Amino acid sequence: MIDSAQWIEHRRGRDSELLGWMALQGDGFVVIDLLGRARSTEVDWFTAEKTLDEIGLGFLADPFELRLPNGYWLQVRIAELSPEGIRVTRDDWSSSEIEEREFSLPFPMPENLRPKIN
Numbered sequence: 404m405i406d407s408a409q410w411i412e413h414r415r416g417r418d419s420e421l422l423g424w425m426a427l428q429g430d431g432f433v434v435i436d437l438l439g440r441a442r443s444t445e446v447d448w449f450t451a452e453k454t455l456d457e458i459g460l461g462f463l464a465d466p467f468e469l470r471l472p473n474g475y476w477l478q479v480r481i482a483e484l485s486p487e488g489i490r491v492t493r494d495d496w497s498s499s500e501i502e503e504r505e506f507s508l509p510f511p512m513p514e515n516l517r518p519k520i521n
Contacts, residue, residue, distance in 0.1 A: 410435055413455045425451040439511020466494060466519040469506055486510050
């Protein structure tokens with residue numbers, strides 16, 4: 404993983420909302436989304452900015468799945484995120500065995516969190 408201390412913020416032009424980061428790699432940059440995932444190979448500065456603008460924020464509203472210690476995949480939504488951590492809330496009320504409503508996860512996005520598979 405690329406050292407997050409070296410990431411360069413990229414903000415949306417109209418409201419300065421953070422869209423992600425660009426990490427220097429080789430002679431170019433790698434795009435890092437708000438969940439800390441690399442979203443490109445090495446690209447130039449302009450392409451990195453354009454990629455982050457295209458990714459935007461909308462994906463954060465999509466459902467995700469969290470794998471619990473028992474192996475069950477629970478549907479969750481992103482409630483809060485920052486480089487200090489990710490907080491997700493339960494979005495699946497079909498199982499009465501699960502009592503937790505919120506889960507705190509490390510940043511970048513861990514392997515037990517994934518976009519919901521349809």
